[in-house]
Amino acid sequence: MHYRITTLHSLEIIYMLKEVPQYDAKVVEQNIQKFWDEIDAYSRVRELRKNGKKFFFVDGPPYTTGRIHLGTAWNKIIKDSVLRYRSMSGDHILERAGWDMHGLPIEVKVEGVLGFKSKKDIETYGVGNFVAKCKEFALSHRDEMTVQFRNLGVWLNWKEPYMTLRDEYIEAAWWTLKQAHVKKLLEKGLRVVNWCPRCETAIADSEVEYADETDPSVYIKFQVMGEENTYIVIWTTTPWTIPANIAVAVHPSFEYAKVRVRKDGKEEILIMAEQLMANVLKQGRYRDYEVIETVLGENLRIEYDAPLGDKVPAQRKFSHNVYLADFVTAENTGCVHIAPGHGIDDFELGMKNKLPIFCPVGPDGRYTEEAGDYRGMHVRDANKVVLDDLTVNGLLLASGKISHRYGHCWRCKTSIIYLATEQWFLRVTDIKEQMLAEIEKVKWYPEWAGSARFADWVKGSRDWCISRQRYWGIPIPVWVCESCGETEVMGTRHELEKRTGVSKLPDLHRPNVDNIHIKCKCGGQMSRVPDVFDVWFDSAVASWATLNFPHDEKALKDWWPADFITEGHDQTRGWFYSQMGASLIAFGKAPYKSVLMHGFTLDTEGKKMSKSLGNVVSPEEVVAKFGAESLRLYVLSQNAPWDDLKFSWDEVGNVHRMLNILWNVYRFPLPYMVLDKFNPLEIKGTAVALRLEDRWILSRVSSLIRQVDAAMLEYNLHKATRPISEFILEDLSRWYIQLIRPRTWRESNDPDKLAAYYTLYEVLVTLTKLIAPFAPHISEEMYQNLVRNVDPKAPESVHMCDRAVPREEFIDTELEKQMNIIREIVEASSNARQKLKRKLRWPVKKIVVAPKKEDVAAAVRRLEEVLKEQTNAKEIVLLAPGETWEELGVEVLPVHAALGPAFKKEAGRVLAELKNADGKAIRRAIAENGSFELKEWTLTADMITFRDSIPQEIAQAGFSAGDVYVDTELTREIECEGYAREVIRRLQDMRKELDLAVEEEINAVVEIRDERVLELVSESKDFISGEVRAKSMALGSGIEVEGDLVKDWDVEDVRMKMGICRN
């Protein structure tokens, strides 16, 4: 550090505290990060704890897109804080930063850069070249993002991160797939998948993004066979799937109606759900109708003609019938168009009823040969053509538009379609029960993240389609025999090389592994399935891939499963799930022991941040304005981790202000300590004359540590950080520093000042260790000065220290409570002073505390000195609990409603007498007898009430457990001191204006135009001179005022002129 060592004389080097400038977050953060690099702090901290309790953390790998956003910043800040805390607690931490580097998003970006439009462009360019570009893209973005994370002060293993594109990582994925194969959980099958016609690949459920879209909303009639002019009516938003229609589904328990309708002189019979008849007839603009009969869905037997049989010859081979299905809802017509090749429910209904899975659409989204006349047309363009053809066939009942949520490819935003294709699946539905059992064994924060949210998602999950028809990904290590269909899975590079005889593959990506063949037992040739893995499978194996398994089996045994992971709630369906699935396949148990699920960052409105809304705030912007530390503490303290965080610049500003105050608290004593050559090493262990307030702040800081530890146990980062801020603001800055100020100004080397130094020093050092996990920079900066500058043998970094521990001998909860009471009384007294406009600078004769309970009285007795000083009172008068202050008058208030009826005509005279009566005497009499005599009348308790009457110079204010009276009567002594303080304050102000050093002396001239005030001030001349360090001071009326700075003042309507000059 730049100020660690002070050279006094050429020979002597001494270690001592240094003064510091104002807080500049950027300077502090840059210096500290540079310092960490210089001493290799991160690695040494890990090394330091290598004999500690093992703590294995797996970093959820961010995708290498290039820029981090607030959400990823928050994520890493949580991780960093937890790990720093655990490390300071003594744990031996194993972690590596992770990077998710494969997959379609990068392919799409690279395609964009190269100007490609389809897979054909990639094939022409060459798969090898394309993959190389993708790799380059991923690596360079990883570098950029690493810098961004490091600027936040995040300590992870950045030098040896795990990367999904590394061969070792790929092998971990291969090994895992092999386990699935061995356990018969891998299968190839025809399934309807979400398909992106632009990317020409299957995409996972989790890659489908739902957004509003306007689509056709059409009612179509299917001609019932053998019944002229009779139709069953269906509804759809995807007319392009009509050429693939195979069936109609109805609900078994709905009533279906046959309705005779007439329009334009034509008559036909329509079949639909009875309860939806009105809607359908309205859509078709039928006015005349007549219900012929109704029949329960389960009794409905209908065969109908293919609606577009004339255009799609293949359709003529199929018979088209009505089937029963529970998924049919009472919407639209109650009859659902079924195309098993283009819908998930459709497919399942088709499989169940052994219907043909007819899918006349190719991977590029164009109709195939099977689609007859539609061949070559893109489905995107087909809706209109199909509707025209249906119109020609007289089958279109109604056509409109609907706005609804529809799935899109989350990278290229193309509307997805459903296609029946051959894909590779992991049969996770087979292990669902096991997964649910494992979820219960994991400790979730918050609890409902696991028991409700995650369990719910797992219950509804389907088999996992892991194959993608793309290039940039982990190649699926499955070889299939072209002759007999036998499959083999390669678990490692070694296995592949051994089995094929190929060696020295440059790496395990495509196309290197594409043209390797294996000889099958049957004599045929086995080729690799050309697909790559779904990227979710990549990150799914992170917990063992990061341990370099399968190569390093010992690491797995020593460390796995992870002790802790933490990610956003979107990862319920993502990484929490993919890891759980893969881990059960590979090892039969959960890969993590505890999970903290955190929220999302939203804008101030609570809307999600998105480029299109223009409401995105980047972490860098925040760091540029307030520094990383403010951002860190802001995201940690603003919310409970699992709640979404509504970003607010104002709140970051507040946090920054708090840090600035912390800095000022730290900076405040340094000039004095430096001046006094304060050496904490010498004072430690020696008897220090601690005052009660010193013991109080030491107790507070120990209680605070307990609070932080309790919160961290449950990963309640907000409950750990908020009390710290509160302590800094309330206890340290607003109270303790104010209390010890007079002690620090003392020039003599007295034990009382040393006790204050000692206490503040102790508190600050403890605080650096306590806040280090959350605010690693400012704590390090403070530590370097406070500790390292005085003790070269201390650990080199605050992060190498053990976590702060409460000092039981200091904890005095009684004292803490009592101090709170004193603070309330001080506040009340300020309040009272304000009512009579008496400044704090002016002492008051006395303050009277009227406590409601004994504990207040005890507090006042114990902390009387503190109370006296802070209220600037000459005397504290403490009344007994419940006692009324005798100097208060009692006003008797008549109760007219009782007096009137009792005394009738005489009431007026009674009232008059009451006004002059002795209130105290009456109250005494009422208390004793319940009544009292007033002249010739006897008055009872119900006839009057009392009110304290307060003398003019007394101000009163209440607090939660009593009242405070401030006696502001001026005495000569008080005026003398008050004016002296007024003069001192102004001279100090002028010293400041001249920018004088604290210890510099001055010569002062003070001219006062008021004889009385001049006399009062003259009495305090020595006191004033001492306070402002004046070597000489001239006081008078009409004297000449000169100096380096001369100013006119108006002090309580008295004009003064002051001049000071440097000595």
Place this chain on the structure above:
RNA sequence: GGGCCCGUAGCUUAGGCAGGUGGAGCGCUCGGCUGAUAACCGAGAGGUCUUGCGUUCAAAUCGCAACGGGCCCA
């Protein structure tokens, strides 16, 4: 359409599991302090606790429904 979470002052929030007068910070208004000073302190104003229904002697809190926001799914 379903699951989970959230809705408290102009803004950000505490309180909610265990029902009993809703607490802070920012901002605003007024005042104070003055060797932490581009800092700090005090007071005041500001709340149908999203809405409705229910349980209860009593609901911000518990239940149901609606509305709005978020994530995930269909």
